[in-house]
Amino acid sequence: MTSVTFIGTANPGFAPYAMEELRRRFPGSSVSGLSGETFRFSPGVSDTEEWLKEIRRDEPVFLRHLFPLDAEVPLTDDPGSTADAIVAYARTLADKVNGRKVAVQVRKAVNSPFPFTSAEARDIAAGVVREAGGEPVLQDADWIVSLYASPKTLLFGCSEPRNNLSDWPGGAIRFRREEGLLSRAAFKLLEAERAFRLPLDRFNNALDLGAAPGGWSSVLLDRGLKVTAVDPAEMDPSLKGHPRLHHLKKNAAELSFPPGTFDLLVCDMSWDPHRTCRLVSALSPALSAGGSGIITLKLMYRKPFQTLRELTEAYSEHFDVRRVKQLFHNREEVTMWVRRKP
Ligand SMILES: C[S@@+](CC[C@H](N)C(=O)[O-])C[C@H]1O[C@@H](n2cnc3c(N)ncnc32)[C@H](O)[C@@H]1O
Known part of the structure; x- marks a missing residue:
């Protein structure tokens, strides 16, 4: 695996700290803001697998979630070309997803022209996964396909859940309101x-x-x-x-x-x-x-x-x-x- 770019996410208001923490810890890295709590990050290392191991072993404080950036295409509010872009990316994963459980996670920046709801976009990608012999799931996936709609581009990635630091979209873990739960x-x-x-x-x-x-x-x-x-x-x-x-x-x-x-x-x-x-x-x-x-x-x-x-x-x-x-x-x-x- 050669050096790749990741899309990182932090809590609202804490992206600058997440970026600074990564910059300090990995001096050869480059980091730039994308939108709100999301940013781009290149660790600047030759062995990405080793780097991921290190990140999992000693998780940064403010980095909530990350996924590797595989593809990026310009984004408009046109549903036809946006659906085509999602289908085209999902098709590149055919060999990987065949016979495996696959979660598709879609997020969009508030100011993104993305023309679909997360569920609609997920269904488009999940259809391709199914055609390729994969099983679309919500949890306990072998692969997570991530789609992030920024204000200008659509960013795609595919990774094992452990390499995302969280198997929830953007790390936004939700618990069921268990009975008897007394406070947030x-x-x-x-x-x-x-x-x-x-x-x-x-x-x-x-x-x-x-x-x-x-x-x-x-x-x-x-x-x-x-x-x-x-x-x-x-x-x-x-x-x-x-x-x-x-x-x-x-x-x-x-x-x-x-x-x-x-x-x-x-x-x-x-x-x-x-x-x-x-x-x-x-x-x-x-x-x-x-x-x-x-x-x-x-x-x-x-x-x-x-x-x-x-x-x-x-x-x-x-x-x-x-x-x-x-x-x-x-x-x-x-x-x-x-x-x-x-
Ligand atoms: C954020 S609330 C805790 C919420 C609690 N963990 C829950 O799940 O319901 C903070 C609490 O700390 C208490 N507190 C603040 N200073 C304290 C102290 N010196 N000794 C004991 N309790 C204190 C406050 O009275 C308040 O009820």
Whole structure:
């Protein structure tokens, strides 16, 4: 595989940071904005497979999704020529898709003249996939065919799901509104569980700092954990009396617990991240050695790289910092996974 160009996507407002992060990490690369949260990126390496391995091993914080750019054609609002372009690209994939499961993912920039809905364009490409002996699917695909309609061009790519960093279109992962889900915040924990490959049901006893109204607590209870929820605010009435939930209606800074009480600490306090770090670090003895922490870090100062460097250093005193990632459900924040040092 020779050096290719990728189409990258970040959270709204964070594309400049995703681009800067890639520029810093891969000095020979070139990056340029495409539209909104989407950009072009050439790593400038001769071995793209190796580069992808490295990206998967140590995912950039702000890069949510990427796909390799195979073809690019000018875009107009004419349905006939646009459908022809989609069909022509899909036909180039005939050998690849034969006998395989194929997801077609279509996205368009808000200011793109693209004349189809995503579903219509997907159906056009899926028809060609079917003709070529492939099976169009929505999830668990062998190949993902990506189509991005920018303001001026139509960009196409085809890749294995793992090389897109996410098998959701543009990394926009959606969870079903599970019954009993108490707040949107719960999606952050569900997404962290998947992104960090950290099944929450492996833990037994969780400390949830800044727990109200109880979205994260309810996910943990749902996974069978015992939960100590700390928040001066009220928890949702539906959680009252839950046999595995203990609500301490207090400021987390006032608390201490016997060493090794918990094997999981989660913290979503939406507070100054440096103060949160001091608070979590002070409570770190309550977490058993090797126990995990999932912590939301608010990016308040418009200097995310400096903030993340400082916080990584500060957390490293008591924890191994395993991953820091801006999840799709994070807004002006990122999520960190740490493990308590022995
Ligand atoms: C974004 S909400 C948490 C949402 C929660 N994770 C959920 O899923 O429902 C932030 C919470 O942190 C709490 N909080 C802020 N500072 C705190 C502190 N020092 N100690 C305990 N809770 C705190 C607030 O009262 C608020 O309820």
